Amino acid sequence: MLELLGATLIVGACGALGLAARQRLTLRIAALTAMLDGVRLISAEIEGRMTPLPDVFHQLARSPNRFQRRLFGEICARMERAESMSLGYHWSSTVRDLADELALAPGDCAVLRDAAAFLGRYDAGQQVKSLDYTASRLEECRRAACAELRQRGSVYRACGVAVGILVVLVML
Numbered sequence: 001m002l003e004l005l006g007a008t009l010i011v012g013a014c015g016a017l018g019l020a021a022r023q024r025l026t027l028r029i030a031a032l033t034a035m036l037d038g039v040r041l042i043s044a045e046i047e048g049r050m051t052p053l054p055d056v057f058h059q060l061a062r063s064p065n066r067f068q069r070r071l072f073g074e075i076c077a078r079m080e081r082a083e084s085m086s087l088g089y090h091w092s093s094t095v096r097d098l099a100d101e102l103a104l105a106p107g108d109c110a111v112l113r114d115a116a117a118f119l120g121r122y123d124a125g126q127q128v129k130s131l132d133y134t135a136s137r138l139e140e141c142r143r144a145a146c147a148e149l150r151q152r153g154s155v156y157r158a159c160g161v162a163v164g165i166l167v168v169l170v171m172l
Helices: 002-049 053-061 066-081 087-098 106-117 124-171
Strands: none
Touching: 002 053, 002 066, 002 106, 002 124, 053 066, 066 087, 087 106, 106 124
């Protein structure tokens, strides 16, 4: 009886690991979508209303989207704590520090961190052009993540269970 319970727990744990990998991909897609929407909003605010970047970041920090709220809330908090540091520094370091929490891959972070090079540094037209480029790169990352979820999502789930069964068979 205990052997059966142990085998069930092992298969369940391995299956849960597979589901966690699939869930991480789903979170990554949601985070990329939120970052893409955030970059588009920043671009629209700069181009249309010429809103200062700190005000746009405060607006995004109050977003109903949890990914935007977390990233931009942290950027705003860091800007308040260390006013002498540049906006680009706060952006880049926050993306780096929250990458794992936001389920972003290294390539996703690189795209977002590249945006730090021009935010608040050039005229509005150049910033909008650079933000559009960043948005197109984020869209590529999101499409790749969606393709990976379609290709590997069910594989992660099935492999987790299969590895659990394999472990149980080896232990017998």
